[in-house]
Amino acid sequence: MELAFTLPPLTIPRLDEVGRAMLLAGFAQIPLSITNAVIATAALIRDYFPDKPVSERKLMLNMGVMNVIASFFGGMPMCHGAGGLAGQYYFGARTGGTSILEGLIEVCLGLFLSKSVASLLKAFPMPLVGGMMLLVGIELGKVVVELRGWKLWLALFTAALSLATNMAVGFAVGLAISCLVRALVYRHLLFCSCRGPRFALKPPRLSGEGPTCPHPDKFFNLDFGHLDKRLVMEYNSTAIESVP
Secondary structure: OOOOOOOOOOOOOHHHHHHHHHHHHHHHHHHHHHHHHHHHHHHHHHHOOOOOOOHHHHHHHHHHHHHHHHHOOOOOOOOOOOHHHHHHHOOOOOHHHHHHHHHHHHHHHHHHHOOOOOHHHHHOHHHHHHHHHHHHHHHHHHHOOOOOOOHHHHHHHHHHHHHHOOOHHHHHHHHHHHHHHHEEEEEEEEOOOOHHHOOOOOOOOOOOOEEEEOEEEEEEEEOOOOOOHHHHHHHHHOOOOOOO
16 A cells, blocks of 8 residues: 555546447436436435425536536546435535535545556455445335335336346336326326226326325326225215215
8 A cells, every 4th residue: 555645637638538438328328317316316305304305407507617627637436326415414414514524534635646546446355345235226116115006107107118228228118107197187188097997087186276186106007906895985975976
């Protein structure tokens, strides 16, 4: 291990290098960054810290500025991630001080151990990394368990499609189905399963005057074969119109 103070050299990216990098990795990274580094991270922050939400816009601006600056010093592309957030939270991180301490450690490694950092990372025991990844996976799985109705089915379908093809295809198809379902619900073409088959032609409205579905999370839950009579009676007591 060699201890020496070293500053990163100033590097000016060439246009041909930028184009080649985008073709080899950049465009393929876009779906993963949007889903994992932006959407999933913002959603997980809202779950963990409901009083301190961070918008998707702030995350994207933060990553953009960070990567533009790092590119002039030979830095690798970096992003946020739901997995990293879940791991930090699982192992006790609860404040912004955790990120500051982690950043200071990484800056010190780069400035004083830049010639040895590769050897240090290589010497890190892989079984320990595997155990940590398993625990992080369990922590992320808790979020999926909380999903209900069509959101759960869509999550499972998107994951299966991504594994069978690739992340870009899974992301595009999952996003298209989600937009389609929300549009159909908005136009009252999909309805809550608590209404049952006899109300299929007149779905309840989500907002406005008139009868409102008391179970909006049950929209399109693919469970029309199993009806809870108590829920049907509950809706019947508030419904104005019904199909005989």
